[in-house]
Structure formats: C-alpha cells, structure tokens
Amino acid sequence: MNVTAANRQDFSTDVHLERIDADTLVIRLAGSWAQGAIIKPVEEVIRELDELSGLRRVFLQTSQLEKWDSRLPAYLLKIIDYYQAKDVEVDLSGLPEGVQGLLKLARAVPERAGDRRTVKKTSALYEFGKTVLDGLQDAKGLITFIGEAVLAFWALLQGKARFRTVDLVLCIQEAGAEALPIVTLISLLVGLILAFVGAVQLAMFGAQIYIADLVSLGTVREMGALMTAVIMSGRTGAAYAAQLGTMNVNSEIDALKTMGISPMQFLVMPRMLALALMLPLLCLYADFMGILGGALVTISVFDVSLIQYAHEARRIVHVDDFSIGLFKSLVFAVLIATAGCMRGMQCGRSASAVGNAATSAVVNSIVYIVVADSLITLICNELNI
Secondary structure, eight states: OOOOSSSEEEOOSSEEEEEOSSSEEEEEEOEEESSSOOSSOHHHHHHHHTTOOSOOEEEEEOTTEEEEOTHHHHHHHHHHHHHHHTTOEEEEEESOHHHHHHHHHHTTSOOOTTOSOOOOOOOHHHHHHHHHHHHHHHHHHHHHHHHHHHHHHHHHHTTOOOOOHHHHHHHHHHHTGGGHHHHHHHHHHHHHHHHHHHHHHHGGGTOGGGHHHHHHHHIIIIIHHHHHHHHHIIIIIHHHHHHHHHHHHTTHHHHHHHTTOOHIIIIIHHHHHHHHHHHHHHHHHHHHHHHHHHHHHHHHHSSOOHHHHHHHHHHHOOHHHHHHHHHHHHHHHHHHHHHHHHHHHTOOSSHHHHHHHHHHHHHHHHHHHHHHHHHHHHHHHHTTO
C-alpha cells in the first residue's frame, strides 16, 4: 500500500494519521508508550479526526511501537469509542496481542448506567432548596428518634425494657471512670486560664482575692458543665455513633429487629442512661478541678493564701449555682446521647458512612449543647436564679 506525501498528514511524532482513500484511514502509533509524557493528548487527536469526514473503516497500526503500558489501551479506547459512536468500523488486527486482549477485556462487561461520574452545574436556588429539604429530613428523623426514645424510657419505667445489665455497667464504665483523665486535664487547664484572664484586670486594682469569685462562680455555673459536655461529645458521642453505625453495617441491628428485640431498648437505652448518670458526676469533678486550677495560679503568683481562696470561693458559690450546673449537665447528657445514637442508627452500609456518622454526631452534639446552654442561661437570668 503506497501512500504519497500529499495525502499523508503527520500530526505528531507518536501518532500519525494516513488517509488511504476517501473511505479508509490508518492511525499509526509509534515510539515508546511506557515512559515519559504522551506528546499529543487523545483529545487533540480526536479534534483532528473531526476534520476527516466520510470515513467507513479505520485501521490501528503499531508496527513502529517500541514499548507500551496501560496508557496505550486507555488511549485507544477513547479513539474506538469515538468511531463506534459514528458507526465506523475499527480494525484492531494491527495491534499487539496484549493490547488486543486488554481492549477485549475492557469491553467484556458493558458499562452500567450511572457509573460514570458527571459534574452537573446547579443553580443557587437548587442548592438552597436542597439544603432546606435536607434540614427538614433531619428534623423529621430527630423527632422520630425522640419519640422512639420516649417509648423505650416508658417501657423502662414499667419494667418491660429489654437490655442486658452488663451492657449498662460497661457503658457506665466507659462514660465515667475512663473519662476521668481527659476531664481532669481539660478542667484544670480551664481553671488556670480563667484565673490568668481575671488576674490581668483584678491585679490592677489590688483585688486579687476576687479571682476566687471569678473562677469558682464561672466554673460551677457555666464552664464545668460546658467543657465536660464538649469533651464527652467528642469522646463518647462519637463512640456511640461509630458503635451503632458498625452494627448497622454488619446487619446486627436488622438481626435484633428480626428476633423481635427493640434496638432502642437493647442498644440505645443503656447508653443514654449511662451518660445521664455519669455526666453530672463528671461535672462535679470538673468543678472541683477547675477551682483547684484557679487556686494554683492565685496562690503561686499572687499574695493570696489557700485559706483565703477557699473562704472566698465558699462565700460566693451557693447551692443554686451547683444546681444550675448539674441541671445543665443532665440536659447536655441527653442531647449528646441523642445525637450520637441517632446518627449511629441512621448510618449507611459502608465504612465511610460510619466515619460520616461519627463526624455528624460530634457536630450535632456541640450545636445542641451551645443552643441549650444559651437558652438555659437566658431563662436563669430572667428568673434571677
């Protein structure tokens, strides 16, 4: 087959297009395809092929091919797809046997609809509507979960709840004793920070003794419960979501439903009870550690004795202050357990879904905590408590 220089068109050093006649085109691939960059991208070659109309047959030749790897079959697949869409016959006999085998293997199973990822541009109105609908769906799921939790708690009060006592004990241990180290560290540091912040201003007026008032009252009424709740949302709330999410992936929750056992009673109720019992106790411990942290700063930096600090803290803090902190911690415990268990029960069937459930549990817990803390504080101020 002789090809004159007039009807031969060289578009690159790696890919040569030879128009044999009005119906036939030969695509020759030469050089090394196993290393280095491809000189001419396939998209550019396809743009050049658009200019060659009226073709009925296309031959692929690699007589001058030196080396090749998986990039060559991937390159050829796009050219083959281009011509198959135009009902043009593509001859693969000029390709190496290995390339022909890979191309046949790639075409052995047809592509399923929806597998190819496409980027769709959406309007701002669509995104806003989608956000609103997702929010309504989350609100519906939250209301449903709260209703099921109330029914499970009512069954517990009637003595009909079905869960193992050993599970409750283990949850109490995980949410209580095992959380003491991190609660100790954070609460002590928060007390130190509060003392330093207050000391900067109070020392200017020689009122260092009132650092005890600032640290004690702020810790007991606000920071003790709040910081403990934030710690437990990241530690225990995420753990609840991951545990229940993994059970959902392994179909363990479905197995409980098949056996007629309520997952809310068997899985959720022990976790909620454990957190509701332990978080107020951890809050009291955090209050003590926060006041101790403030005492360390006041005694070591300023001319205030331990007796003076303790007397001032005892004078400013009342039972009502402790009651507000404990009530907040109880509310926070219910919110953390609700967010963690709800996201775990709603988890999908993949490993990434478990991670997303744990992340959502922490985010939701912190949002619930901040909103509830703000509302309780406003109510207490209105009631002069």
